[in-house]
Every structure is written in C-alpha cells, then in structure tokens.
Amino acid sequence: MDTALDGAVRVFCERGYHATSIGDLTAAMRLATGSVYKAFRDKHAVFLAAFERYAAVRREQTRSAAARGANGREQLCNVLLSYVEHSQGSEGRRGCIVVGSAVELSALDPVIRARVTAQLKSNESFIAGLIREGQADGSIPHHVEADDTARLMICLTQGLRVVGKARLPLDGERLVGVAMKLLA
C-alpha cells in the first residue's frame, strides 16, 4: 500500500491535484480504478493520504540531515543544504506536494489549507528549535531573533521549491553560504 501511495505522491507532485486524472493515478499506483476506490473514498482522500506520506518521508529526511551536524549552526546548515538538494534535479523538477497544495488548493479547500499550515508551522518550529539550540551551544549569537529568522527561512525553503520546479539551477554551497549570514 505504501508503494502505491509513493506512486500517488510522485504524480501529484509533478502534475498537481487537478491535472492528475484517475487514469494517471491508477497508472502511477499500479492499481485499477475500482481498487483505488475500494481503498479510498475519492480522489481527495487519495491526495490527503499522499500528502501525509510525503510529509512523513520528508520529515525523516530533514531530521536525519540535521542529525549529521555537531552543533545547532551545523545542523541548521545541513537542513538548508538538504532543502536545496531536494529542490534540484529530477526531484526538484517533480516538486513539493506541500508547496503545490498551498498554491493550488489552499485558497478554496480549508481541509488542505489546515494541513499545509500545520506542516509549515511544524517545520518553522523545528528550525527555530535548531537556532535556540545553536544559541545554547554557542554556535549562534544570542541576538539572533529565532522566530523571525525561522519564518524567513521557511519562506526561503518554500521559494527554493518554486524556483527549483521552474528548473533554475541552484548552487547549494553558495546559496547556503549566503543564507548563513542570517545567523550572524
């Protein structure tokens, strides 16, 4: 079932919600029409499940990137680098389902909007936590405003996905090098 959901994630990321037909879904999930409707109430429910799956996978990837840092500053640096890498290449062209949901659905779909804002706030408080950790271990100055900087970095990461989907090249080292000035 998770492998079928991964297929749904892939096609929803690439085409978005409305441009993905049930035919696209059945092909990507390797399931027949009836089977999809036996497992999910409707297309919207498939999307919600794909959203949750995507969020769980990305959360794990981000946490593990952070874990490779020795202090708060390095952990945050690794998170940003990970975001740039995931916003590039074939995965970048495919796109992020959170950004896609925010842009395509959040205006008219309160259920999706709630998931999107929850996801953004979760990521934001994770970043704010890393900043405070860095301030505690001495790798980030205390005068850095954790909450404001975290919100700015969320904007940055979401923007990376937009620019990456448009296929502009992103140099991780250079971009993150500049972004780390925000922690000065």
Next chain:
Amino acid sequence: MDTALDGAVRVFCERGYHATSIGDLTAAMRLATGSVYKAFRDKHAVFLAAFERYAAVRREQTRSAAARGANGREQLCNVLLSYVEHSQGSEGRRGCIVVGSAVELSALDPVIRARVTAQLKSNESFIAGLIREGQADGSIPHHVEADDTARLMICLTQGLRVVGKARLPLDGERLVGVAMKLLA
C-alpha cells in the same frame, strides 16, 4: 479589454489554471463564452495574456517601490517590503500567477515554463542591479556577492507568496529587518 484581462488575472491567481473553468472565466471577465473565444484562441491563450498583464502590472509596482529609496540599499529594502505587503492580506490569499504557473504548469508546459523562468531571471537581475548600485553608492559592502544574494532573494520572494497564500501572517518590518542581514 484590459479590464476583462484583470478579471482573468484575478480568477487565475486564486484558482490556478486547471481549477478555473470557462464559466469562472466568463463570470470574472464579464464576457460570454463566445466572446472569450472570439478574443482568444483557447483557454491557454487567455492564461498567457493574463500572465503577461500580471507581470506588467507587478513590474511597475516593484519599480515604483524601488524608486522611493535614496540609495541601493534603501531601494532593495523597499522592494522586499513591497513583496511582503503584496504577499499578505487579500492579495496574498489570492496569490501570484507566476508562482502558480511555476508550481502547477511548468513541469509539463514548456511555453509557460519559458515565461516563468524569463520572469524570475528578470526579477533576479533587477535585484542584482540594485545590489551593485548600492555597492557603487556605498550603502552596500563590496564583499556581498551580488548574483548569489539576488538568487537567494528571488527564492525568498517566491516563498513569501507561497506562505502568504497559506495565510500565515507576515510581519514586513521584522522579516525585512532580518533579510537585510544578507547585505552585511
């Protein structure tokens, strides 16, 4: 005709391309079905025209925001502030047609993708120009990497539109205050 296009811009921004039906378009443009197809070849052509109109209006707004600054740094600061303001409130909830096109269409529509990348690059070189202007007039240090910083700021502005569409509150003064560290 421009007033009809403004209606198309409004509905395309809010709902995106695929979720906007011809009925939505005719209502927003105050034109009947046949009239729309007399003025444009098809829905795709309406979208392209709306995109161009949106880009022209936004370009003017951004240039005029920059013009209110006394030096390069202030001009850039005003541009960022203008972006935050436009990403907030009712206009922020409505969304940006460039971001929407990048996320919803650029993966499978080469024509739209070309317009999106052209728009992003134009904005990016405008920002890079402001940075160089600031370095010339002494308001921005010379060690700032103009191109890398400009690309990062483009990511930031696009991300602001994503976050704003998800209706997270954005404090212009605080966010831009943090972002200006990038020019240190």
Next chain:
DNA sequence: TTGATTAGGAAACAATCATTCCCTATTATC
C-alpha cells in the same frame, strides 16, 4: 475440499469540461 469473504480489475455511468456554431445587436460605410 468446500464455502465464504475480500482484494482487484474493467466496463458503464452521469456530470462537467473546453470548444464550436449560430443568432442578434451595434457600428461603420457607401
């Protein structure tokens, strides 16, 4: 082995979509 229950697949369905066609005013031309 037999019977019952479930997962999976394909065709049929109703609704909605983008598009076309034709009709009616209105304007401009001679």
Next chain:
DNA sequence: GATAATAGGGAATGATTGTTTCCTAATCAA
C-alpha cells in the same frame, strides 16, 4: 437610409472527468 461587417451572447456538442457497479480471482476458515 440601406447594407455590410463585426462584436457579443447563449445554446448545442463532443470529449473527458470522477465515480459506481458488477464481475473475476485469490485467500482464509472450517
């Protein structure tokens, strides 16, 4: 003032959509 030309409007059309229904095959219990 009559006629040609054009802009605008709304109903009809064919294709595509999401959804349902029914059938087949597989799995498990007794």
